[in-house]
Amino acid sequence: MFKFKGKSKLSKDIGIDLGTASVIVHVNGDGIVLHEPSVVAVDTNTDTIVKIGKEAQAMLGRNPDHIQVIRPLKEGVISCYDVTQKMIQYFIRRACGNAILPPRVVICIPMGVTEVETRAVVDAGTQAGARKTYLVDEPVAAALGAGIDINTPVGNMIVDIGGGTTDVAVISLGGVVVYESxxxxxxxxxxxxxxxxxxxYNIAIGERTAEQIKIRIGAVYEHPQAKMMNVKGRCLVKGLPKEVTLSSKEMLEAMMEPISEILDSICSVIERTPPDLVGDILKHGIVMTGGGSQLYGLDRLIEDVTSIKTRVAPEPMLCVAKGTGILVKNLDDISITGDKIDLSKRKRVYSR
Ligand SMILES: Nc1ncnc2c1ncn2[C@@H]1O[C@H](COP(=O)(O)OP(=O)(O)OP(=O)(O)O)[C@@H](O)[C@H]1O
Ligand SMILES: [Mg+2]
Incomplete structure (x- = not known):
């Protein structure tokens, strides 16, 4: 009998972190094979896709009129179905190479998505060439990928800050007990x-420049030595190019609104968490995952606000993909309801 597991050339089952900012693919037996921006360039004259991933992102803000550069996922959910489906198809083909059988695919979804949004992910996976598409809650995958043993009766708090959504979740016995997205x-x-x-400064800057500012000097806690960055944009008064120097000290003020929203969410989840699980979280601390968790000082700010020890998981951006990889490896041993993986109804102990 064939067993379609591991490095079999017949089929390579895969886990996909289908994110608003990036797609990361984990192939069973091979690990993470692909990490690309969720960006697609479409030629509007011919209605065809011309570039996907890094090459499409490089065109952002520099595209001619007939090329539209699209991010097909918004705020964690599919906003442009056909383009998402083609993007997944392209990544599956790249990841699976010459495998004979179509893969089984595990894809993450953020907490609190609607039935229709969930269905769209399953359909996109299957139409993109998956033999079967399974879904997993993003914080559950993030916790697994962060190396947390989520199947014990111990509460763990995950704060997954991606490009489009922040999921705050308390997980115990493999299931999400309280969450806010x-x-x-x-x-x-x-x-x-x-x-x-x-x-x-009366300057208009583009999205990519803003992202570079955030990554290079973004900080919500003061650096021991302030970081500076020269930024070019278009003067809103004269319409001409203008350069200013920004300091990391300005960044908390700049990002105060979304940061406060995340802090409020964390506090609200703690308030709604059963007392015993709060005790566990106090003991084990809060774990942050997702690209946004790398914002300088956010862990310390959360620690100050909650008085709970907070740490960023190793390789935080890869946690969800690694988690889907663990699930893919154990797909035959885990409980699935409909299309959804449900670790709270575990069939057998699974391995990492
Ligand atoms: N060093 C950094 N500091 C702050 N933010 C960062 C850093 N590196 C990456 N990011 C941000 O992380 C985000 C992408 O993270 P991630 O790949 O986890 O998101 P995603 O999974 O695609 O999104 P979502 O889960 O919301 O659908 C982007 O907004 C990016 O700008
Ligand atoms: Mg994500």
Whole structure:
């Protein structure tokens, strides 16, 4: 009998972190094979896709009129179905190479998505060439990928800050006990920086510049030595190019709004968590995952506000993909209800 597991050339089952900012693919037996921006360039004259991933992202803001550069996922959910489906198809083909059988695919979804949004992910996976598409809650995958043993009766708090959504979840016995999902995440940080620069310096900057500012000098806790960055944009008064120097000290003020929303969410989840599980979280601390968790000082700020020890998981951006990889490896041993993986009804102990 064939067993379609591991490095079999017949089929390579895969886990996909289908994110607003990036797609990361984990192939069973091979590990993470692909990490690309969720960006697609479409030629509007011919209605065809011309570039996907990094190559499409490089065109952002520099595209001719007939090329539209699209981010087909917004705030964690599919906003442009056909383009998402083609993007997944392209990544599956790249990841699976010459495998004979179509793969089984595990894809993450943020907490609190609607039935229709969930269905769209399953359909997109299957139409993109998956033999079967299974879904997993993003914070559950993030916790697994962060190395947390989520199947014990111990409460663990995960704060996953992506590009489109921040999921705050308390997980115990493999299931999400309390959660809150907010659209305050990486993209909102960028927008807040754009608004700040416009308001304070009368300069219009693009999304990519705002993201670079966030990554290079973004900070919500003071650096021992302030970081500076020269930023070019268009003067809103004269319409001409203008350069200003921004300091990391300005960044908390710039991003205050989305940061406060995340802090409020964390506090609200703690308030609604059963007392015994709060005790566990106090003991084990809060774990942050997702690209946005790398914002300088956010862990310390959360620690100050909650008085709970907070740490960023190793390789935070890869946690969800690694988690889907663990699930893919154990797909035959875990309980699935409909299309959804349900670790709270575990069939057998699974391995990492
Ligand atoms: N060093 C950094 N500091 C702050 N933010 C960062 C850093 N590196 C990456 N980011 C941000 O992380 C976000 C992407 O994270 P991630 O890949 O986890 O999101 P995603 O999974 O695609 O989104 P979502 O889960 O919301 O659908 C982007 O907004 C990016 O700008
Ligand atoms: Mg994510």
């Amino acid at each position: 907010k659209k305050a995440a990486g993209d909102k940080f960028d927008e807040a920086i754009m608004r700040y620069v416009r308001r304070k």
